[in-house]
Amino acid sequence: MAFTVEQALNWLTKSNEKIQENKDYLSELDQAIGDGDHGINMARGFDEVVKKLDGNDYKQVADVWKDAAMTLMSKVGGASGPLFGTAFLKMSMAAKGGEAVSYDAFIKALEDGGAGIKQRGKATEGEKTMVDVWSPVVKQLKEAKDFDAGLIRDSSKSAMEATKDIIATKGRAAYLKERSKGHLDPGSVSSYYIFQALSDCIEGEV
Amino acid sequence: MKKIINDPNQVVTEMLDGVVGAYPGQIKRIPDTNVVTKKDAPVQSKVGIVSGGGSGHEPAHAGYIGKGMLDAAVAGEVFTSPTPDQVFEAIKAVDGGSGVLLVIKNYSGDVMNFEMAAEMAEAEGVDVAQVIVKDDVAIEDRDGRRGVAGTIFVHKIAGAMAETGASLEEVKAVAEKVIANVRSMGVALSPCVMPASGKPSFELGEDEMEVGIGIHGEPGTERKPLASANEIATELTKHVLEDLELSGSDEVAVMVNGLGASPEMELHLVNRKVQGILQEKGVKAYKTFVGEYMTSLEMAGCSVTLLKLDGQLKELLDSPSDAPAFRS
Numbered sequence: 001m002a003f004t005v006e007q008a009l010n011w012l013t014k015s016n017e018k019i020q021e022n023k024d025y026l027s028e029l030d031q032a033i034g035d036g037d038h039g040i041n042m043a044r045g046f047d048e049v050v051k052k053l054d055g056n057d058y059k060q061v062a063d064v065w066k067d068a069a070m071t072l073m074s075k076v077g078g079a080s081g082p083l084f085g086t087a088f089l090k091m092s093m094a095a096k097g098g099e100a101v102s103y104d105a106f107i108k109a110l111e112d113g114g115a116g117i118k119q120r121g122k123a124t125e126g127e128k129t130m131v132d133v134w135s136p137v138v139k140q141l142k143e144a145k146d147f148d149a150g151l152i153r154d155s156s157k158s159a160m161e162a163t164k165d166i167i168a169t170k171g172r173a174a175y176l177k178e179r180s181k182g183h184l185d186p187g188s189v190s191s192y193y194i195f196q197a198l199s200d201c202i203e204g205e206v
Numbered sequence: 207m208k209k210i211i212n213d214p215n216q217v218v219t220e221m222l223d224g225v226v227g228a229y230p231g232q233i234k235r236i237p238d239t240n241v242v243t244k245k246d247a248p249v250q251s252k253v254g255i256v257s258g259g260g261s262g263h264e265p266a267h268a269g270y271i272g273k274g275m276l277d278a279a280v281a282g283e284v285f286t287s288p289t290p291d292q293v294f295e296a297i298k299a300v301d302g303g304s305g306v307l308l309v310i311k312n313y314s315g316d317v318m319n320f321e322m323a324a325e326m327a328e329a330e331g332v333d334v335a336q337v338i339v340k341d342d343v344a345i346e347d348r349d350g351r352r353g354v355a356g357t358i359f360v361h362k363i364a365g366a367m368a369e370t371g372a373s374l375e376e377v378k379a380v381a382e383k384v385i386a387n388v389r390s391m392g393v394a395l396s397p398c399v400m401p402a403s404g405k406p407s408f409e410l411g412e413d414e415m416e417v418g419i420g421i422h423g424e425p426g427t428e429r430k431p432l433a434s435a436n437e438i439a440t441e442l443t444k445h446v447l448e449d450l451e452l453s454g455s456d457e458v459a460v461m462v463n464g465l466g467a468s469p470e471m472e473l474h475l476v477n478r479k480v481q482g483i484l485q486e487k488g489v490k491a492y493k494t495f496v497g498e499y500m501t502s503l504e505m506a507g508c509s510v511t512l513l514k515l516d517g518q519l520k521e522l523l524d525s526p527s528d529a530p531a532f533r534s
Contacts, residue, residue, distance in 0.1 A: 175352070
């Protein structure tokens with residue numbers, strides 16, 4: 001199957017729902033090892049994304065992602081705004097041209113999105129950042145042949161959970177050194193919600 | 207937690223209106239943004255100085271706008287870096303043809319957002335340089351150090367240098383010199399409460415203090431039993447001095463900065479001991495600043511900052527500033 005404009009819109013709407021539902025939880029996670037505003041910032045940003053997308057007649061998946069990227073960059077702030085914004089911007093650039101996106105093109109877009117996060121955040125795997133969700137998820141999805149809701153759900157869940165045992169070396173959690181261990185990384189948890197939302201909207205199509 | 211607010215989501219924008227209302231002759235706001243600038247910006251042929259970051263650090267950053275200091279300050283949400291489009295607006299508003307220096311505190315969000323703004327400005331042909339302040343010695347890894355109260359000295363000295371008509375490169379070089387010679391460390395006695403969440407940033411027992419605290423209520427590096435003013439001053443100064451490597455004849459600028467809820471009386475107690483320690487070492491306190499310069503909402507606690515001076519830095523520190531929060 002191919003990923004359509006409708007699914008792209010649905011993905012962001014569902015992402016927003018999950019982030020709004022878990023806004024307080026995300027902030028609590030951030031309170032433990034950061035500055036406690038992750039839920040607030042993500043909720044504000046994704047709410048704006050949905051508002052921006054609403055009522056527009058999009059012809060391409062890439063345009064949906066581009067508007068999402070620009071909105072996230074200008075409304076979220078903090079570190080999450082540039083990181084999620086860059087991810088969607090790179091995805092938009094990779095998906096340019098086609099009305100719907102094939103699985104291979106979708107994976108290429110996700111891969112570029114993940115690479116964008118690494119580059120913007122100067123981060124790599126194992127530093128207790130959202131890279132620790134994006135990289136393993138992209139790697140596992142690359143091995144599949146087609147959209148697989150279960151694989152997206154499971155790979156993102158286990159990657160998110162694995163951030164608990166990592167000692168942070170990037171972001172504000174790094175100030176805590178060993179004390180950052182035992183806490184989930186908030187940016188990985190919000191990335192997990194975004195992948196869960198993707199899984200949900202793919203499952204809805206099967 | 208009791209707060210004097212209206213709507214938690216309007217705190218930043220309402221605060222900026224208040225700041226402009228307090229200094230209408232000096233400061234103006236760019237409409238529909240969270241950017242405030244000098245009333246007469248852009249100043250032709252002078253390097254523009256832009257700083258900013260999350261709100262909640264007042265008087266930083268808008269209070270440092272003035273002749274001899276900042277040309278613009280960009281306010282993010284509470285403890286959240288402003289977004290690139292806002293920083294870009296500030297850059298455009300203060301570019302008088304000689305380029306713009308961005309003073310960034312070393313937090314991943316701030317660095318990313320300001321860098322993106324710099325890229326946008328460069329694409330439009332504005333000359334932009336950036337410096338990243340990292341003065342908090344609580345973090346061992348030098349590249350990972352946070353920017354805290356030492357940032358005020360960067361504003362002051364870069365701003366003074368820009369007034370001399372220096373080039374963007376020269377202003378950047380002197381800002382880098384300050385960054386290389388400034389060190390800070392802080393302690394918190396109570397957490398702060400963000401208006402939007404209404405929750406304390408961390409839990410701290412009645413008889414505890416958090417040493418190595420940042421300015422966002424992020425936990426520090428070590429939790430200890432509450433100590434006396436002399437002991438707190440000694441510990442903070444010790445870490446700062448270990449890192450700064452001063453010798454007998456050196457001169458420093460001292461800043462004892464309140465984090466929001468500690469009375470000035472207590473800050474002076476800390477300063478008293480800091481001065482004593484410097485005298486013992488034979489280091490001369492050339493100029494001392496005691497007060498609230500870079501706060502963390504209503505956090506109780508303080509930080510100690512030392513800036514090692516040379517002739518150039520002394521002269522620039524002494525030159526006039528009419529910024530509301532730093533007059534000299």
